[in-house]
Amino acid sequence: MTPSVIEKLVEIRGIESNYVDAWGKPATVSETSKARLLETMGYTVSDETALQTELKEFVANNWMQPLNPVQVNREGEQVVCALRLPIELVNDSYDLRFVLEDGTELHQKLIPSDGELINVAHIDDIEFQEYIIDIQHVLPLGYHDVHLLGDDGDKIADMRQIIAPKSCYKPDNIADGNKVWGLSVQLYCLRSEKNWGIGDFTDLTYLIQESGRQGAQFVGLNPIHALYPADPEACSPYGPSSRRWLNFIYIDVTRLDGYSDESVQAIVKAPEFQAALEHVRNVDYVDYDAVVKLKLQVLKAVFEVQWKKSLSKNTKLNKAFKGFIEEGGESLEMLATYDAIQEKLASEGKASWGWPVFPKELSEFHKPGVEKFFKANSKTVKFYMFLQWQAALQLDAAQNAAYQSGMSIGIYRDLAVGVSEGSAEIWGNRDLYITEASVGAPPDVLGPLGQNWGLPPMDPETLYQQKYQPIIDLFSSNMKSAGALRIDHVMALLRLWWVPKGENAKAGGYVYYPVDDLLGILALESHRNENLVIGEDLGTVPDEIRIKLAENGVHSYRVFFFEQAKDGGFYSPHHYPVQSMSTLTTHDMPTLTGFWHCLDLEKGQELGLYPSEEILQELYSSRHDNKQQILDTLHGHFSIPDWMGRQVEQVGMVKELNHGMQYHMAKGSSALLSLQLEDWLEMDKPVNIPGTFKEYPNWKRKLTRNLEQIFSDPVLNSLALGLTETRKKASEQK
Known part of the structure; x- marks a missing residue:
């Protein structure tokens, strides 16, 4: 070659x-x-x-596209566009018509050769010339259509012109320099006296109200993207079916109109149902199969009640439902149809884990066979649309409760880096995804062997040709009913580590994306939805992306355990960037107790995650040194009691050390501080162990106490109020 x-x-x-x-x-x-x-x-x-x-x-x-498919400019920039035509057409007159988002039309007459010639190419013996054209109009923020028209008015080419703000949105209190704190939770982990074995949107509302009462300004969630109703054990929030829609499992079924109907109550009160409900509430790990079976059984009964009373008639409720369906458009129809197909195949005992095993006639959304299925199963499809409607309503109610509780941010949502191979999102837009590759990471601190996440990447060229619409939809939908958006693996805006199918993660390579365009779109959607943006910039991060993120108003993500100097010491949180969210741990790390007692290293050895005994011993040695440095830092900043030992061999993870570390972070300069409920409860088991699949029950572990118990605990109430006061003092020192 x-x-x-x-x-x-x-x-x-x-x-x-x-x-x-x-x-x-x-x-x-x-x-x-x-x-x-x-x-x-x-x-x-x-x-x-x-x-x-x-x-x-x-x-x-x-070269044969006269205009680029899409162009992104920032507010205040001089806008120009590239125009490519065969040489015999460059002296003709054209009309550049701008159709603004509000419907306003603007026109600009032009002769291409009057512009600046920047390039020439020969395609099939025809000379093409490329000119730069100055746009004479000042275009407002938004998404606008540009049409190149000939003298006869015929349309020759189209382009999307996006005008974006210079940086992302910030709430007034953050822009004014105030420093706030909040809790970060995996929603499914929440226990309560009334939920059905998994945290739900009512639990979220309760958590918001109680933590808001104590001064928290946000509650951060794991991704709550749509998963697979017919395949409940595919439960990773970072391997969803669709990132635009919600996981119905978080619906509080008891809050739905129709739940009190006799037909529904007959199901719920049945002895076998109550026994199953008691089981899912009492187990320490979420039993997804059992929870989904219980919820779907009742949700279908509730849907039947609403269908008979309202949704099949000309009622106000049905008009609202139809409005939701219309707004959801093809994307909602696609997901609901996918879920209905998967349900039918599973009920028939056929392979159903994803579109690669669907019957050929159903293997792509736009096939005639899918349309035929939709018509034959329209009520089932409507049921899955109904689930999305109810989930959206309950999530929105939780965010409204946050504002009513005085939170300046409320819910912050988490956007996963991709979708799983068999997802509805890929099924509906096969051209966009490279299914022969997977997103991952080269070897790093969290994954010494590299990581392969099993998530096919978007093709940057196809994304460009699709005028960035899939990214616009992702940002917009994930900012709904929220005050902030955390972008998982934010380096994906610049580059992604692609791993070819069948290869080891080390054999991958980086593929670049149009970072400036994507950041512009992020800034625009951030302002439209009034969402602060946080970028998870851990791992192998080039300086250029951190600089770009900072310039674009994206908050960095600073994890205490990773903020280490070359001499091994830990940077004081006073030195973190103001434009950042700091935290002690993440869902991919051990809890404070797990870290301090090396439980993660023990588990990693048990699961065979380390290439050699030598590497494992190096990790133990490094952990010992890190703990000593942390102890030195905490004593040096008077964050823990003086009576506490100064040699790490003498100090276990006791409550005073746990709380001291949280207060230490609260004194810091980051605008946002996120703390995990697991550490409030001094839990030792992790949420997720990177590099494992079925070896460990990832994404299933519940909290050890009910929410009602947590917020009636005077020690935890005192911790929360102390964090609020410490953050207030940190704000005053700005």
Whole structure:
């Protein structure tokens, strides 16, 4: 294979050849890995002639688009656009028509050759010329359509013009320098006296009201994206079916109109139902199969009640439901149809885990067979639309409760980096996703062997050709009923580590994305939805993305245990960037108790996560040193009692050390401080162990106490009020 052909494609498709690893050392992507990445994109790397043809076609297709599919500019910038035409057409007159988002039309007459010639190409013996055209109008913030019209008024080309703010939205109190705290929870973990074995939106409302009463300004959630009703054990919130829609499992069924109907109560009061309900409430890990069975049984009964009374008639309630369906558009229809197909296949005992095993006629959303299925099963599809409607209403009620409780932010949601291979999101837009690759990470501190997350990446070129609409939809939908959005693995806006199917994570490579455009869209949606934005920038992070995030008003994510100097000491939280959210631990890390007593290392050894005994011993040694440095830091800043030992061998994770670490963080300079309920409860088991699948019950562990018990505990109430006071003092020192 001629290296120049490969290298040219590697360059134009954004595959990186060199990067700096998590330990600050230069790393190189092998030629084999780069070739495999091109193969995942659909290129015939094994055939030089075919590859040369594919390269020429890619270049030609770009030249034969008179206008770019989409362009993003920031407010106040001089807007220009590129225009490409055959040479014989560059002296003709054209009309550039702008249709603004509010329907206003603007026009600009132009002759391309009057602009600046910047490039020339020959495609099939035809010379094409590219000019830069100055846009004469000042366009407002928003999404606008641009049409290139000939003298005869015929449309020649279209472009989406996006005008974005310079940076993301910040609430007034954060912009004014106030420092706030909140709790971070996995919603499914919550126990309460009335829930059905899994945390729900009513529990969330209670948590918001009680923590808000004590001064918390937000509650951060794990991703609450739609999962798989017919496959409950596929429960990872970071491997969803659709990131635009919600997980129905969080609906509080008892709050729905129709729940008190005799037909529904007959189901709920049945002895076998009550026995199953007692089981799911009492087990320490969420029994997803049992919970979903219970909830779906009752939700279908409630839906039947509402269908007979309202949803099949010309009622106010049905009009609201129809309005929700209309607003949801094709995306909602796609998810609901997918869920209905999966339910039917599962009920027939057929393979149903995702679209790759669906019958051929149902394997893509836009196939005629799917339309036929929709018509034949329209009521079932409507049921799954109903679930999304009810989930959205209950989530919105929780956010309204946050504002009524005096929270300045309220709910902050979490946007996962991708969807699983068999997801509805890929089923509905197959062209966008590279299903022969998976998102992951090169070797780093959290994953010494590298990580493969099993999430097919978006193709940046297809995303561009689709005018960024999928990203716009993702940002917009995840900012609904929230005051902040955390973007998991925010480096995805700049680059993603792609792992070809069948390869080890180490054999992957970075593929770049249009970061400036994506950040512009993020800023625009942030202002429209009044959402503060947090970017999870852990792992192998290039300086350029941190700089860009800061310039765009995205809050960095600072984890205490990772904020370490070269000499091993831990940076004081006083030195964290103001524009950041700080935390002690995350869902991918051990709890404070687990960390201090090395329970994560014990479990990792048990599960075979470490390549050698030597590496494991190095980790133990490093942990011992880190704990000593932490103890020194806490004593040095008077964050723990003086009576507490100064040698780590003498100090266990007691309540005073636990609370002292939280107060230590509360004194810091970060605008936001997020603390986990697990650490309030001094729990030792982690939420998730990276690098495991079925070896550990990830995403299932519940809290050890009910919410009602937590907020009636005087010790925890005192901790919360103390955190509020400490944050207030930190604000006054700005």
